[in-house]
Amino acid sequence: MHIDIDEISKSFGTTTALHPVSLSIPSGAMVSLLGPSGSGKTTLLRILAGLEQPSAGRVLLDGRDATGTPVQQRRTGFVFQSYALFRHMTVFENIAYGLRARPRRTRPGSAEITRRVERLLELIQLPQIAARYPSQLSGGQRQRVALARALATEPRMLLLDEPFGALDARVRRELRAGLREIHDATGLTTVFVTHDQDEALTLADRVAVMSMGRIEQVGTPAEIRGRPATDFVRSFIAAGAERLPA
């Protein structure tokens, strides 16, 4: 699905989280919102999901104004930073949640739900963990279950908030590849938020670099690396490059 962010701004009381920002995300793309903490990237992602209302501006989904569409009807697959798995439900129940939450007339039968959950568990390569509780999973497993849960409702777009933030480096690399594969297989328009330059530049097709509630530059990873548009982008990318292992 094609996403248009049209002059969106957001303030919380007296603090401005987003100055009017605009961004166009083509259908099927994988876009990263990159920036330091407090740059407004998570706020923007939450506005896309309908979890926050913008103070001004519009969100267009496939050209249609969706600014006032309630979160339940946005049909976004959202992966939360801490995964927000339902702690009192098994992995199976977590993934099935969105299907079971549907109104009776569109709700799949229980055999169909089981089939879909099993297929998703295979997609995330964890077919054996259906009966476990989130507390019994490793960080990487939780992240993949959160992804499967978000995909179960057949969303129109996939939104991820720091999807690899809480994981160690090796697991992170594995899961990055996994996310890219799932994105390529499903063709879902995907937006993920990260503060990690390396992650944004290696994984995304397009990167929007954000700072202080503004989008500093939008471009392909090569453009961001090769032709930083502002001093902020240059120093932010350089700072990241220094941290990379040789």
Place this chain on the structure above:
Amino acid sequence: MPDRALPHPVTTEPPGARALLTLAVLALTLVLLIAPLAVVFAEALREGLGAALAALTERDAWSAIRLTLLVAAVSVPLNAAVGLAAAWAIAKFDFRGKAVLITLIDLPFSVSPVVAGLALVLLYGTHGWLGAWLQAHDLKIVFAFPGLLLATLFITFPFVARELIPVMTEQGRAEEEAALTLGASGWHMFRTVTLPNVRWALLYGVLLCNARAMGEFGAVAVISGKIRGQTTTMPIMIEMLYNEYLSVAAFSMAALLAALALLTLALKSLLEWRHADLLSAMRRH
């Protein structure tokens, strides 16, 4: 760091100290908790089970028992619902006046129950602020069931909210938001995510609330007017019987009240024991 054998494990106390501490706790429990309970039951049964039961089935005593159960049956669900709503608002949202609301919820804990009862009499009594209006509309609150209910609601208001606020604050909004992005309606989210996540705290709050609702004396004593057979709840009845030197009757009623409290505790333990696996799985998350 050089490998050096320690003289004794650093993470545990010496056996002597452990035994001493355990004994101290046991002794304290015996003196403070078990002994008074045992005395109550012993006194109740001093003239045999028959006498105790006869005292409880006496007309006024029986009416006190029914009244107490009725007050608890109405006030506990009401306070559970309101406490849940208050805790949810406080834990999950920021709004003006939140600090004031938290303080207000604690008010019944800090105000003496007698004062609370007097305040209600001043407000709703014949010569109270609303007294004339209530009389004109033939509504009776003081010295009647509505008064008992109001006093009990006031006294037990903090129990559920107080139990829930820390749990809900710690859990945050993420799981609820996840449910919403997955298409759940507000009510479905509440039923399948919010409520199950706090069910143990809610249960505990409800049990405490129930124990206090049945046991409240001060506020209820003031507003009830102590009309025998009409507005006397169990605690008030116990006091009246005791003052009349009817000690078997008084202690029988006291034993029954204590037994009701013990029953709620047993119920809670049973539930915790039956769901131990799930409980520990949730806590480790």
